[in-house]
Amino acid sequence: MKVTVRLFATLKDFFPKNQKKVLVELEAGSTVNEVVEYFGIPQTTPLIIKVNGRSGSKSTVLKDGDRVGIFPPVGGG
């Protein structure tokens, strides 16, 4: 299956340069954690995870066509 991944803010360092999103091929039944490992983001990094715009976690199970956005803790207003 394929999922679209976007990494933001400081996590852009783990992303191919000048790319806004990456299509990642994963085995069926994979979780967000596989995405985290795919990009080599250290497990200790605190993350905010959105799957299809909903709040997710590393254990969220993905399906084909999902949109995954991963952020470091952010805030403002």
Added chain:
Amino acid sequence: MKIYRVNMTEGKVTTEDVKQDYVALGGRGLTSQIIADEVDPTCNPIGAKNKLVIAPGLLSGTNAPSSGRLSVGTKSPLTGTIKESNAGGTAAQKLAKLNVKAIVVEGKPEDNKFYTMTVNKDGIKLEDVSDNLLGKGNYEVMEKVQEELGEDVCVMSIGQAGEYKLQSASIAVSDPEGRPTRHCGRGGTGAVMGSKGLKTIVIDDTDAPGVSIVDKDKFKKSARGLAKALLDHPVCGEGLPEYGTSILINILNESGGLPTKNFRTGRFEGADKISGETIADVIKERGGQTAHVCHPGCVMRCSQIYNDKDGNYLTGGFEYETVWGFGANSEIDDIDAIAMMDRICDDIGVDTIEMSTTIAVAMEAGIIEFGDAEGAIDLLKQIGEGTPLGRIIGNGTGFTGKAFGLTRVPVVKNQSIPAYDPRAVKGVAVTYATSTMGADHTAGYAVTANILGIGGDVDPLSKEGQVALSRDLQIATAAVDSTGLCVFAAFAILDNEVALPAVVDMLNAQYGIELVADDVTKLGESILKAERDFNVRAGFDNSDDRLPDFFLEEECSPHNVKFDITDEELDEVYNF
């Protein structure tokens, strides 16, 4: 500490001792209490009976980190409700060092002249400046005053919008570089200042006595504790200084809550071009500054200095809501054009949130097309020029919507809804509907638990838990707004159990009192009750605590959600 009373009808200044009831109040707590005690709730906001109260927070002027926020209170010309508008800049710290608890401006000059009020160690004096400052924008006003009195004075001023008494007029407060990038933005406080015949307030703290602290050692220890809690928090210590508040563009877009095209959808195609990441890159490329402070001693440093393509200063204090409103909500993805709009608003002296939502409503009306950056810049310039169309725009979103016969007008109590779609971020929608201030995200920033995972997790799309979340945050925020602490300190307070006791300990050490954490909640509750009571006496009731119909009737993509929290549920907010 003392309270100055400045009567603009007679041009007379009197000094009062702080009465017992006001001793433990500061910032919003004090401005709202004085307005509630002294102003006729049914008065005309730009008439002689309204008052303008200016107060530093309880901790302002001390070494407490991020404690230099200023409160300005009045009856709002925009909403007709009580108003506290909060700003950074250097005013609060200087006033506190001069031992000024509050300045109460009342009456109205009969000669239609404009004055400068100078506050220094000797007191307050008024000077007629109609000839040299009238008609000028905030940038020129601040430069002129600093040329004469030095770069260290703080200047609060109104631009042309305040002179015209437009309902979105702001009061500019100079930042540490002396520029008008910090504003009491919301609610038209600049129109009230203009109605009092005040063009500028100059605060000079040369030889000021400074803030007295009862237990200095205890205070220093607690201040360090709060500074550490702020710096240790990933948002306060890393995200905000590195990217500024526009870091929110991408996460709201990803969450489907970034209002786009006058609140039609929750995602904007051009989001990345206006994101905090892009802005930070542009700033670095052009020799601007990230991690800028809006007042000395802020450890979060979320402000920024933005240069134009040639590397020259263009604007500062360029915030998420401004970028969203002139950006996604107006379908403009040109960050330089958005920065120019921010600059114009700061100069003319209008609220960037109110103006950006008004520009989108003007686009809705067909005055200009969605996405037309040049057209938007022209409309904003017309406010300063005082053209009839400029005056319509400058009176805000609700006024412009009525002038052009529209129903897609995002306001509550006539104040425009900011940068989080009420259907996709339902906690903050409860705050928009029920805040004593009209639609105001800062009054109870439920975006924390809804979107950011701060202070817990509450699903933003479900109605469950939103009323309690908003209520608790509105109470806590009213208290924080009284301390002079930046509302962003709440991120650390919500996540780090050391932070709130540090704040309480500082208050106890400074004033020699014995507050406990529970008293903070009680303070917040009593402020909200005083504000709500003023609004009730002004003629407001539960039926005013509602969102515009289209949020209940139209779905917001990508989640295809409507606002579904019932009227009865909204009315539960004030059950405390």
